[in-house]
Amino acid sequence: MPKDLLRRDLAEEVTARVLDGRLAADSRVNEVHLARELGVSRTPLREAMIGLADRGLLVSAPGRGFLVPAFDLAEARRLYPLVAELEALGLRWTSPEDLTGVTDGLDRIADEMAAACTASADLSEMDDRWHTLLLSRCTNSHLLRLIAQTKPLLKRYDTSYFGGPERALESVEEHRRIAELIRASDLPAASALLVRNWVKTVAFLGTGD
Structure with missing residues (x-):
C-alpha cells in the first residue's frame, strides 16, 4: 500500500x-x-x-x-459556534438552485432521525449525513476542508446533546425547517437557523439533562 x-x-x-x-x-x-x-x-x-x-x-x-485529550467543555463551547458559522458560510456560498435539489434528501434523513428518536437510537450518524448532504453542493474546497478538520473535534460531545428524545425531536424539527426555508429561497433565514441549531447545543453541554 x-x-x-x-x-x-x-x-x-x-x-x-x-x-x-x-x-x-x-x-x-x-x-x-x-x-x-x-x-x-x-x-x-x-x-x-x-x-x-x-x-x-x-x-x-x-x-x-x-x-x-480530556473532555473540555470550554473548548466545545468555542468550537460549536465556529462550525456553525463555517457551515452557514458554505450554505450561503452555494447556489439556491443547487440547494433546492437536496431538500428532498434532507427531509428523508430528518424522517429517519425522527423515527430514531422514539427508538432511543444514536442520531449522530444520521445528523452527519444530513449536514454532509446540506453542504454537498458547495464548491469551495478550502471551506469544506476546514469544516472536515474541525467537526471531528466535536463528535465526542454529541451524546451530551442528543441525550434525550425531546431535545432530539426539537433539533430534528429545526432541520426540517431549514429545508423548508431553502425551498422558499430564503437562504438568510436558513443560514440563521442553521447557526442557531448549532449554537444552542452549547447550552446543553455538561448539563447532564
Whole structure:
C-alpha cells in the first residue's frame, strides 16, 4: 500500500477509536500495542498520529508519546459556534438552485432521525449525513476542508446533546425547517437557523439533562 494511503487509513482508524471511546479521553496511546493490533509498524502509525495532533484530535506530549485529550467543555463551547458559522458560510456560498435539489434528501434523513428518536437510537450518524448532504453542493474546497478538520473535534460531545428524545425531536424539527426555508429561497433565514441549531447545543453541554 502507498505510504500516503496507509497514513490516511491509519489516521481514519485512530480517529474512529478516539470518537467512539476505544481510545479513552485523558489517556495515553500505547503505540506498541496499537501498532500490533493494527498490523503495522510504529513508523506509519506515528506519522498518522502526528497529523492528528496537528488537527487537535491527539496531544503530543514530550516523553509520554500521544495522549487523547480530556473532555473540555470550554473548548466545545468555542468550537460549536465556529462550525456553525463555517457551515452557514458554505450554505450561503452555494447556489439556491443547487440547494433546492437536496431538500428532498434532507427531509428523508430528518424522517429517519425522527423515527430514531422514539427508538432511543444514536442520531449522530444520521445528523452527519444530513449536514454532509446540506453542504454537498458547495464548491469551495478550502471551506469544506476546514469544516472536515474541525467537526471531528466535536463528535465526542454529541451524546451530551442528543441525550434525550425531546431535545432530539426539537433539533430534528429545526432541520426540517431549514429545508423548508431553502425551498422558499430564503437562504438568510436558513443560514440563521442553521447557526442557531448549532449554537444552542452549547447550552446543553455538561448539563447532564
